[in-house]
Amino acid sequence: MTPARLTVWAVDGIPEIRGGDALAGILGDALAGEGLEAGDILAVTSKIVSKAEGRLVEAADREAAITAETVRVVASREHPGGVTRIVENRLGLVMAAAGVDASNTPEGTVLLLPLDPDASARALAAALRKRFGVPLGVVVSDTSGRPWREGQTDIAIGAAGLRVVDDLRGGVDQHGRPLAVTAAAVADEIAGAADLVKGKAGGRPLAVVRGLGRLVGPLELPGARSIPRLGERDLFRLGTDEAIELGRRLEREGR
Template sequence: MISIHPLCDIPEIRAGDDLAAVLRDSLAKAGLWPLQTGDVLVVTQKILSKAEGRMVALDSVEPGAQALELAATTRKDPRLVELVLRESSSVVRAVPHVLITRHRLGHVMANGGIDRSNIGPGDEDRALLLPLDPDGSARGLLAALAGPEAAGIGIVVSDSFGRPWRHGVVGVAIGAAGLPALVDRRGEEDRDGRRLEVTQIALADQIATAATLVTGEGAESVPAALLRGVALPEGDAGAGALVRPLEEDLFR
């Protein structure tokens, strides 16, 4: 039986905070420490980015010519657009109120993954960027929380993405450690003995979405959750395995 436990008492995270220590304290207060086999800790991107100092004051950003042009098209703040371009490898779509890019990590997403909601108090206009290396950050958290000999324990760094042809956002994994983010079941047989030819399971995305049932998307102030009782397959492929290579892009 899988259970989902919100971590509700995490304080406002600031640059340089020891996020592993904060999470450990929160888990202990919730009666969930120590971690055990079948636990997956889901940490939202925002608190990870805050701890890693990925906050940018917009007043410090000087928009370039491309940013000014795209800002006129999308009707967005030119400073924000400049940050989006810096974080992205290409622009996928730019229309009024919409700017979709391919992030440097490979994700195709709105505004280069840059967020301005729920980023904490402050007088200046600020924006929060994605972590530089979410998979590496997940590995660091796993080592700090579960130790080098951890087995059957995982970390997922989650974010919220929209999807083509579907309304609404869902949780996705942008970082993972201690579990195979993508489970390849090709070659197995279904219950009728037919060989599976294309089935790959986005396990880390499934876990990230399950956690959003308690972390929420608005003012819930629940930036992490523990899934307990998850039967984790063997493997330790990070969330980078979930990104479809450009050569497999079917829509360009």
Template sequence: MSAVPGRIEVLAPDGVGEVLVGTDLVALVVAALPDLADGDVVVLTSKIVSKAEGRTVAGTRDEALPGQTVRLVARRGPTSIVANPQGLVMAAAGIDASNVETGHVLLLPEDPDASARAVREGVRERTGRNVAVLVTDTAGRAWRHGQSDLAIGAAGIEVLDDHAGRVDAHGNELAVTAPALVDELAGAADLVKGKLTGRPVAVVRGLAALVLPDGDHGPGARSLTRDLSGDMFALGAREAVVAALAGEQPDAFGAPAPAGDVVDALRRLGVRATGTEDVVRLERAGDDTPLAALGHALGWTPDGGDPLEWRPGRRPATG
């Protein structure tokens, strides 16, 4: 990927107006940004995309939540963090109750990547310009207070800049650095769009090197979603305990833990054990319930029904 320049420009025009079901988003973008150029990145709030696509439904957020929940991640009091049909993990599935008619809520676009592609193709047809398009929404961060915008839909741009294999100025090979370019652009655009300003459209300029050729939409924002088995926080702390005790959601606990981790965990429960790469031997069985939950969470279970010999990868197909 080409180097990013040392300067970008982010603009959000006033006067976009109210978006209703059936609003032509391409016409809206072209009117709001009449000087679009090749290499621009157009950023749209998910709210106007949802409104234009008729995603307003009657009822409350709580009433709409079950239909937008694929998997409960965590619940604390009235707050539910869930995975929604779009693959996003968000509070209340990203259902919005602001700036919408009383007695109604707004669901996220059904397929935000497809929405971004449609706008990109429409802009190309009407203006001849090759731009990238992002659809953004606001989300919290697990380890920090506050929210930031992120891209839930993307077209015409690589969403991730994987630095694996590159070497820094000191000769150190990079392994895990991979900036989420589209999320960084979403955050930058939100600084000029704001939440209460009536500016739901922005354009980012100076990053033409990141925009893909006409007809190449890229992998889309959904490709940034972690697989369940690779998500170290697929369940909240309370929910993980319940799932382990119930023998549910095995994929949420990831690949089987190394034998050494299993041995250490058993010892914390007062059960002595020794282990090799593919087998852990317990000196005594102990209480079946906590041991079964521990084995389920770590991906190890008794081999052939022998409670004193565990092997990896024997999770029951439940959950």
């Protein structure tokens, strides 16, 4: 059996990204000395994708920008510094503040998530595959909290050229028992592993993940948009307080 080994490293040499920059070319230049191999996966922080795509917008009121990006409020909590809103945004992602980012942006502006992170990932993957002549996967990541867990981690909001979920259903475990529900969220795991070397404030928005070539495939594979559970598949559509209030309202209305 081939030993399982995963190697992850951050890439230096990426300048401050601005609207209109040719991101694939900039990343390609930074990767030129990294010795990329077939099956490598590139994890790119969504912030530089958004900046290159001109998603920095004027917003005197960040809360108004969050409202504009919100499709559905899941939970809202007041705290001494204001209000935290967990919402579903236009991409189908359930996260705090709809992914609107006011950190490391000029005063009076906020940074929105890419319009279509999967399309952004496909464009990067196609350009970098052509430049380096090897099949590569691309994951576009963003920071998110988790229900019932402290702290944040990076998750995949865009992906191209790799299987985002490693579906083991239909197989068997080491004892021969059937696997009925096991489907590993590998794109999220890749994003989280890459964040360990990129860091939140290190100015290193790109990482290479090596050792998962079995996941890399055609650019047409389903992207990260296929990961969120929405509609009837979402078992936790509301926060606890919101669900209780909804139940009380329905009872008052005799429903």
